Amino acid sequence: MSRLAVNLPGLKLKNPVMPASGTFGFGENPKYDLNKLGAIVVKTTTKEARVGNPNPKIALMDNGVLNAVGLQNPGLERVIAEKLPALKKAYPTLPIIGSVGGASEQDYLDVAQKLSASGLVSALELNISCPNVKEGGMAFGTVPEVAQQLTKAVKAVSSVPVYVKLSPNVTDICAIAKAVEAGGADGLTMINTLMGMHLDLRTRKSVLGNLTGGFSGHGILPIAIRMIYQVAHVTSLPIIGVGGIEKPQDVLEMFLAGASAVQVGSAHFDNPVICPQLVEQLPALMDELQIDSLEQLHQEVLEAFKNEN
Template identity: 85%
Template sequence: MSDERLAVKLPGLDLKNPVMPASGTFGFGENPKYDLNELGAIVVKTTTVEARTGNPNPKIALMDNGVLNAVGLQNPGLEAVIAEKLPSLKQSYPSLPIVGSVGGSSEEDYVEVASRLSQSGYVDALELNISCPNVKKGGMAFGTVPEVAKKLTEEVKKASSVPVYVKLSPNVTDICAIAKAVEEGGADGLTMINTLLGMHIDLKTRKSVLGNLTGGFSGHGVLPVAIRMIYQVAHVCDLPIIGVGGIERPEDIIEMFLAGASAVQVGSAHFDDPLICPHLIEKLPDLMDELQISSLEELRKEVKEAFANEN
């Protein structure tokens, strides 16, 4: 039985709790280790028009303080996702909100994927991935220039029949400028942050531990960066924010909310605990009791009012 105090309402997403796995960390929900109905929602792997094999191996490197990944948006392609992956997920979990993740190498690619996914009837919202640092074409290239991000958001919004969340990159000089640009472009919400571009060299081989040389760094170590950026953006944008980056404990979720987030995604913590999402959901009410938080919706309201009073 779910705790009603955890419920959060976002554009297109009626969440019974704020926890969802981040795109790329959970595939398309195949072979789960628990009942996915426990989740607030699921964000599936980024889909591109054509199937992608991703970057050369090794694609993932586990480190003491986090994870480096350069998967490169590996996925079976739009046709297979619509014909096979999403129908299977929807059939198994008909009441679970599904967020489709949209990728591409060109504006036309993004528009086609967004249009087809939104019209498939299988997704409740889209997440526009303009922040992946591990692909040579597309990805982060669309998320580092405000004018480019705004135009892409506008075009995707025209093509989509469901709400659109834009996933922002931390690898920029001014994330607030990007956030305001996609808000002007019509985005319904934001997801932030994606991974930090990083690299690790093996002392014995004297080579990068990743086949792509560089990759996205994630894990608990990036939490302060995510908190800072969410806090900054929440002060200049009215859009709801889905916070992601370094969440391992229920305390991290509350901190995200205090920074201005309205829901959260969990990624790298799955490497240490495959059941991290249900574990967080189970522990969250006790922490809320301890902190005298009546509900997450009330906390959202209190934070928003506090920010308004600061200005």
């Protein structure tokens, strides 16, 4: 096995790097051969098409990105009929992770069932962490019992592994992680954006049409690391780490916190080829740090966590 390869439920990846949901569309108009990626996570899909929140939806800041896109997407029908088949046709061996959104439990179930039955995705990511929609989204990811129930229901209608994407906008991330593990999740993706706001001194108004948004980018890396580290100590679920990655060092730090794959989001705004660059740069850094393979590093990290207790 190659030194960058990683294995997670439903995902045999040649490297651990994938673009995060919402920051890479459905892989349209790529700037490089997407076969260089470990996998691709597509935009969160809802039952009906959504135009999203009022403009402006994105504010690029010095230290990160504030967004209130509001799950703008073409809707389940078009995603299954057009977006995913086009991606699959262009990249038949690239694992695709579908992202499931909804405003009610029934919405989530419809989207999860149809996406997994389409045969076009290797896994699902259950987005219970979007801070930018009024109903649903984060409301399902902040109360442990609700998160557990939704996970259980989605698992019952899904024929592929389900990764639950957690929100950092909670007081006890471990309680949510344990709840979705009890609900039968196959893995976790963490973290989504942190709720934030930016006011323009001249207009005296928010820079976003939605007023508040989700903050992401390099500044949230320590928060993601802390949460992944805590959760890796209380669940045995595989974790896909996301939040603030922009360098190969950040990828390995995610592994040290307990992750076994990573996603990259906001870094795309400055550098559209960030993912293949990370893949290219990882081996030299691993040489420097005497890391033979990522799988071995992950096993060593888990072993060290076990021996702490």
